[in-house]
Amino acid sequence: MGNAHRAGKPGVPRERLDEGAARAAICEAAREIWQRGLGGAGDGNLSIRLDARRVLTTPSACHKGHLHPDDLVIVDLQGRTLEAARGRKPSSELVLHLAAYAAREEIGAVIHAHPPAAVALELAGVPLSQIYVSEVVFAFGLPATAPYTTPTTAEVGQVLQAYLRCYDVVLMPRHGSVTVGATLDEAVLRLDALEHSAKIAWMAHAIGAPRPIAPAEVAHLHRIAGRPPAEPGAVGCPPLEPAGARRGAAVVDAPTMRSGTALAPTASSEAANVEAALVEAVLAALRKAAE
Numbered sequence: 531m532g533n534a535h536r537a538g539k540p541g542v543p544r545e546r547l548d549e550g551a552a553r554a555a556i557c558e559a560a561r562e563i564w565q566r567g568l569g570g571a572g573d574g575n576l577s578i579r580l581d582a583r584r585v586l587t588t589p590s591a592c593h594k595g596h597l598h599p600d601d602l603v604i605v606d607l608q609g610r611t612l613e614a615a616r617g618r619k620p621s622s623e624l625v626l627h628l629a630a631y632a633a634r635e636e637i638g639a640v641i642h643a644h645p646p647a648a649v650a651l652e653l654a655g656v657p658l659s660q661i662y663v664s665e666v667v668f669a670f671g672l673p674a675t676a677p678y679t680t681p682t683t684a685e686v687g688q689v690l691q692a693y694l695r696c697y698d699v700v701l702m703p704r705h706g707s708v709t710v711g712a713t714l715d716e717a718v719l720r721l722d723a724l725e726h727s728a729k730i731a732w733m734a735h736a737i738g739a740p741r742p743i744a745p746a747e748v749a750h751l752h753r754i755a756g757r758p759p760a761e762p763g764a765v766g767c768p769p770l771e772p773a774g775a776r777r778g779a780a781v782v783d784a785p786t787m788r789s790g791t792a793l794a795p796t797a798s799s800e801a802a803n804v805e806a807a808l809v810e811a812v813l814a815a816l817r818k819a820a821e
C-alpha cells in the first residue's frame with residue numbers, strides 16, 4: 531500500500547537530497563524506467579527540485595539507460611540553464627516540469643514518461659478515471675486525463691499546471707504521463723502503479739467487460755487512504771477527463787482537441803465497428819505476447 535498523499539496540501543516538509551545523491555538517483559530511475567519498458571530509450575525526462583530556485587533535470591536527446599550524473603542539467607524555475615556540461619541542454623519538455631513545480635510547493639520530483647499501456651487505453655477511449663483495482667487509490671488517488679496539447683509548446687505547461695494543482699498523476703492524450711511526488715521515489719512508484727493498473731484494465735477489457743469499482747467504494751478508499759473523498763470534484767479542480775474522451779468518440783483534428791470542445795460521437799454502427807476493431811487488436815496483441 532502506497533503512502534497517502536493529498537494533492538494540494540500546502541507546506542509539506544520535504545527532505546531534500548544533496549546534489550550528488552540527486553544526480554545518482556535520477557540516473558538510476560531513468561535506467562529503471564527504460565529497462566522496465568515504461569518508455570523508449572529517448573523518451574521522457576526526470577527532474578528533482580534541489581532547492582527554492584534550482585531544478586536538476588535530464589538533458590535533451592539522451593539514452594535513458596546510459597545517463598551519467600555529469601550529463602544532467604541545472605535550470606532555474608524560469609527554465610534558464612544555470613549549469614550544463616558541454617553540448618548538453620535541457621529537454622524541450624522542460625516546460626511541463628516547471629509547470630509542476632509552480633503548481634505546488636511540496637512537489638519535489640517530476641517524471642514524464644510514455645507508458646505504453648496507459649497511453650494505449652487513452653487512445654482506445656477507455657477512461658483511466660474508472661478505477662478497477664483499489665491499489666490505484668492508495669498509490670495516487672485518481673489519474674486525470676488533460677485535454678490534448680501539442681508537445682513542447684507553452685500550452686502544455688499552461689494546461690498541466692491547473693491539473694497538477696489537484697492531481698499527482700496526469701495523462702497527456704496521444705503522448706504520455708506526468709507523475710509527481712515529494713521525492714523521486716514517490717514519482718516512480720506512481721508511474722509504476724499507473725502502468726501496472728493500466729495493464730490490468732487492458733487485459734480485463736480484452737477478456738470481457740470489466741466493471742469499475744462503484745463511486746461510493748472509491749470514496750471509501752479515499753477516506754482510508756487519507757485523501758479527501760471529494761477530490762475529483764473539488765472546487766477549482768479540472769475534470770478527470772476531457773468531455774467526449776470515451777470509446778467511440780470521433781477522430782478529430784488537433785485544433786478541436788486543443789479547444790477542449792466536446793467530441794461528437796460517431797453513428798452507433800461506426801462506433802460498434804471501432805469497438806470491434808479495438809477488441810480484435812487487443813486480442814491479437816495478447817496472442818502475440820503469449821507466443
Ligand SMILES: [Zn+2]
Pocket residue numbers: 573574623642643644681705706
Ligand atoms: Zn514526451
